[in-house]
Amino acid sequence: MSKVRLSFLLPLLAFAVLALFGAIALYSTLLGSRDPAQLPSVLVGKPAPQTTLPRLRQQDHNNENSVTLTEFRGQPLLVNFFASWCAPCRVEAPALEMISKNIAIFGIAYKDRSEDTAEFLQQFGNPFQAIGMDIDGRNGIRWGVYGVPETYLLDRDGVVVLRHAGPITRGIIDNTIMPALEDLGS
Amino acid sequence: MIAEFGHFALITAFILSLAQSVVPLFGAARRNIAMMLVAPAAAISVTLAVILSFSALVWGFITSDFSLALVANHSHSTKPMIYKISGTWGNHEGSLLLWILILVIYGGLMALGGRTMPIALKARILAIQGMVSASFLAFSLFTSNPFQRLSTIPLDGKGLNPILQDPGLAIHPPMLYLGYVGLSMAFAFAVAALITGEVDRMWAKWMRPWVIAAWCALTCGIALGSWWAYYELGWGGWWFWDPVENASLMPWLAATALLHSAIVVEKRGQLKSWTVLLAIMAFSLSLVGTFIVRSGLLTSVHSFASDPARGVFVLMILLFAVGIPLALYAWRGPKLFTTADFTLTSREGALIANNMLLIVATAIVLLGTFYPLGLELVTGARITVGPPYFDATFNPVMAILMMIMAIGPVMAWRRGRTTRLQPVMICALAGGAIACIALLSFEARFGIGPLAALGLIGWLSAGIGADIWLQLRPTKSANFSARLKRLPRDVIGMWVAHFGIVIFMLGAVGDSLFNSEQVVRANPGDVIRIADRNITFTGIQQVQGPNYQAVAAQLEYRDEAGNLFAVLRPEKRIYSAERQTTTEAAIRPTLRGDDYAVLGDGDAQIGYTLRLYYKPLISWIWGGAALMAVGGLVAVFGRQRTVRRQNAAITGVAVSDTHMAAPPLSRGGKG
Numbered sequence: 107m108s109k110v111r112l113s114f115l116l117p118l119l120a121f122a123v124l125a126l127f128g129a130i131a132l133y134s135t136l137l138g139s140r141d142p143a144q145l146p147s148v149l150v151g152k153p154a155p156q157t158t159l160p161r162l163r164q165q166d167h168n169n170e171n172s173v174t175l176t177e178f179r180g181q182p183l184l185v186n187f188f189a190s191w192c193a194p195c196r197v198e199a200p201a202l203e204m205i206s207k208n209i210a211i212f213g214i215a216y217k218d219r220s221e222d223t224a225e226f227l228q229q230f231g232n233p234f235q236a237i238g239m240d241i242d243g244r245n246g247i248r249w250g251v252y253g254v255p256e257t258y259l260l261d262r263d264g265v266v267v268l269r270h271a272g273p274i275t276r277g278i279i280d281n282t283i284m285p286a287l288e289d290l291g292s
Numbered sequence: 293m294i295a296e297f298g299h300f301a302l303i304t305a306f307i308l309s310l311a312q313s314v315v316p317l318f319g320a321a322r323r324n325i326a327m328m329l330v331a332p333a334a335a336i337s338v339t340l341a342v343i344l345s346f347s348a349l350v351w352g353f354i355t356s357d358f359s360l361a362l363v364a365n366h367s368h369s370t371k372p373m374i375y376k377i378s379g380t381w382g383n384h385e386g387s388l389l390l391w392i393l394i395l396v397i398y399g400g401l402m403a404l405g406g407r408t409m410p411i412a413l414k415a416r417i418l419a420i421q422g423m424v425s426a427s428f429l430a431f432s433l434f435t436s437n438p439f440q441r442l443s444t445i446p447l448d449g450k451g452l453n454p455i456l457q458d459p460g461l462a463i464h465p466p467m468l469y470l471g472y473v474g475l476s477m478a479f480a481f482a483v484a485a486l487i488t489g490e491v492d493r494m495w496a497k498w499m500r501p502w503v504i505a506a507w508c509a510l511t512c513g514i515a516l517g518s519w520w521a522y523y524e525l526g527w528g529g530w531w532f533w534d535p536v537e538n539a540s541l542m543p544w545l546a547a548t549a550l551l552h553s554a555i556v557v558e559k560r561g562q563l564k565s566w567t568v569l570l571a572i573m574a575f576s577l578s579l580v581g582t583f584i585v586r587s588g589l590l591t592s593v594h595s596f597a598s599d600p601a602r603g604v605f606v607l608m609i610l611l612f613a614v615g616i617p618l619a620l621y622a623w624r625g626p627k628l629f630t631t632a633d634f635t636l637t638s639r640e641g642a643l644i645a646n647n648m649l650l651i652v653a654t655a656i657v658l659l660g661t662f663y664p665l666g667l668e669l670v671t672g673a674r675i676t677v678g679p680p681y682f683d684a685t686f687n688p689v690m691a692i693l694m695m696i697m698a699i700g701p702v703m704a705w706r707r708g709r710t711t712r713l714q715p716v717m718i719c720a721l722a723g724g725a726i727a728c729i730a731l732l733s734f735e736a737r738f739g740i741g742p743l744a745a746l747g748l749i750g751w752l753s754a755g756i757g758a759d760i761w762l763q764l765r766p767t768k769s770a771n772f773s774a775r776l777k778r779l780p781r782d783v784i785g786m787w788v789a790h791f792g793i794v795i796f797m798l799g800a801v802g803d804s805l806f807n808s809e810q811v812v813r814a815n816p817g818d819v820i821r822i823a824d825r826n827i828t829f830t831g832i833q834q835v836q837g838p839n840y841q842a843v844a845a846q847l848e849y850r851d852e853a854g855n856l857f858a859v860l861r862p863e864k865r866i867y868s869a870e871r872q873t874t875t876e877a878a879i880r881p882t883l884r885g886d887d888y889a890v891l892g893d894g895d896a897q898i899g900y901t902l903r904l905y906y907k908p909l910i911s912w913i914w915g916g917a918a919l920m921a922v923g924g925l926v927a928v929f930g931r932q933r934t935v936r937r938q939n940a941a942i943t944g945v946a947v948s949d950t951h952m953a954a955p956p957l958s959r960g961g962k963g
Contacts, residue, residue: 111622114626115622118618118622121576121614121618125611125615129607130669134669
């Protein structure tokens with residue numbers, strides 16, 4: 107009978123193990139050290155795709171017609187895909203503003219019209235060094251953008267170090283982006 | 293005001309459900325009838341209160357009351373009325389309330405029905421049901437209040453995700469929840485049985501209709517979800533092994549196993565503890581299915597915005613709802629243990645094999661869904677598990693299951709064989725062989741996979757056909773209709789449901805083997821050829837919808853002789869409120885196959901991208917699922933009839949011949 111009794115305990119034990127895993131995963135999500143939005147990217151460790159885009163005209167800024175990624179070589183760079191039509195992009199605006207003091211940010215307006223992008227920047231602030239217009243989203247495909255907002259961290263040589271899908275928050279900056287940036291030695 | 297009223301009704305429901313979960317349990321333990329009778333009264337009151345509360349929320353959506361945070365975030369004044377209403381459950385808070393509504397309606401039905409059940413059993417079942425409702429009412433009230441007001445009232449709402457504005461999606465969640473939540477009845481039966489430590493055949497007989505009903509709804513819900521993905525996402529596929537889809541498939545697999553093991557309990561009084569465990573598992577999996585994607589544990593394209601704080605609450609509920617019953621099972625389960633009194637080659641043996649295979653399949657899906665999570669916790673690596681894994685593991689298990697499906701129903705209970713076993717096996721073998729030969733003569737290039745699939749379809753359909761013929765063919769003593777009348781409706785339901793699987797398989801195999809696909813960049817006037825049809829792209833039109841603007845391509849389909857037989861207009865829609873673009877595939881569904889067209893990017897200079905498919909037999913997938921559900925319904929309602937007839941028959945003559953070869957039911961039970 108004791109063997110029978112033991113087999114009746116098995117489901118409970120199996121469940122306990124599963125629940126423990128779930129609890130750990132949830133706990134680390136709560137702490138911010140794990141983020142389900144952080145999807146694996148094939149780009150990590152590889153040079154960022156060549157990117158030349160029409161430049162969004164802004165006052166007191168560069169008057170060139172286009173902007174390329176290579177302009178930013180020699181310093182770590184954040185590449186941020188955003189759009190005026192995307193609600194989470196509004197959410198991440200303050201966080202981007204904050205981190206723009208530490209690192210240059212190249213904004214790529216994804217499937218957006220210049221008027222709308224300009225209005226968005228006026229409303230929510232402009233943390234970007236330059237903004238490229240990816241009007242048909244083809245550039246996004248090359249980068250493998252999952253959805254806006256999405257952010258990539260590039261090192262001095264333009265190699266992708268990190269990818270974050272979803273809005274940037276204070277927790278993401280402190281726990282993910284800043285440590286990676288410190289590893290790059292800036 | 294109405295919203296506050298709804299909120300108040302929800303609070304009332306919570307307090308009443310606490311009473312429902314505590315008082316009857318005490319009453320049942322002390323044999324106090326008055327306390328036990330609290331259960332049905334409380335269950336009906338809770339149902340009424342939640343109906344009021346849900347109606348208040350729907351009213352808020354109908355009248356576009358943007359002072360409600362939920363309405364402001366998920367609705368828009370320009371939205372068509374049906375989507376305003378369906379917007380009620382197109383978000384976390386509202387869908388949770390719908391979930392609760394269905395849960396308490398099941399409880400209310402149980403309270404109203406079940407007149408032949410012993411009062412103590414009914415009181416315990418309703419008490420367990422009350423505990424589940426109380427947990428989720430608390431979840432709703434404390435973490436996801438749908439009646440939250442805004443201090444500043446916006447002029448218009450933020451709209452609903454346009455991809456969710458779709459008739460299929462309006463009815464998909466209610467259907468799916470009907471299935472998920474229906475399994476809570478089986479769960480309540482199981483826990484009540486563990487409390488008393490008693491399971492008899494009547495217990496299974498009372499439980500089985502609930503399981504079948506839930507299973508039917510779940511089947512329809514999953515099929516609707518897959519149909520929605522097929523025509524709305526515009527990828528031409530119908531199943532993606534996405535975590536959300538897997539989460540609905542797992543309870544379905546467990547419920548299917550439960551459905552079959554409960555037969556053994558009802559007819560033979562065996563497999564009691566296993567059936568109890570299955571009932572607990574099925575409901576646990578449906579809890580996981582509804583809530584895991586909202587807890588922030590898994591990533592999915594379908595998921596609502598996840599919130600880890602809610603995840604903690606969900607995990608707590610899961611811990612109690614699964615942990616306590618399993619602890620109870622470890623303690624009381626051995627009392628339900630029976631030693632097997634049958635051989636492997638019996639009906640019971642076949643049903644056990646069915647259960648084992650379904651549980652293995654569930655484990656495969658569970659592993660594929662949660663392994664990435666586990667791996668990430670251990671090594672930090674992030675991977676995704678895709679169709680190749682499931683094709684290689686899930687499909688072979690299902691293939692073995694289909695083999696047993698043809699011969700299991702013609703095996704005899706306990707041991708030995710029926711006279712039907714041999715002819716059915718011969719027919720099934722012949723059917724399988726003919727299907728394989730037909731496929732090979734048609735096209736020799738197919739590998740072992742398609743060949744096996746076709747062979748199985750032949751095997752199963754011939755097996756079912758032979759069984760039907762042997763049981764219904766006119767004999768000296770009875771003609772066709774007389775024999776049909778004498779047959780229990782369960783058997784007819786089983787045939788229909790099993791045949792639904794044949795139809796489903798035909799659809800799935802047809803689509804994967806003979807699917808043709810073309811992606812072209814075309815200018816107006818171009819002709820594209822696909823699967824014996826010439827498609828002329830005649831041009832682009834602007835379309836103005838109620839809350840969107842669209843460009844539509846016009847495609848004229850002509851057959852070999854040049855006759856126009858269809859015009860398809862795939863669209864690309866731009867929803868102004870959300871500034872979101874969706875592609876609307878144009879589909880011409882026929883029994884032989886679907887023409888499926890999607891309009892991609894492009895303009896007048898460079899041409900337009902068109903994705904054109906011809907998908908043979910694909911609509912049979914959903915037809916098969918519908919047949920399975922119909923089979924379930926026939927079994928449920930047929931059972932009611934059979935029971936009534938049995939009660940009416942004073943003589944007590946056995947209703948059927950070989951199918952009721954099991955010893956007759958012991959009437960009365962305890963009560």
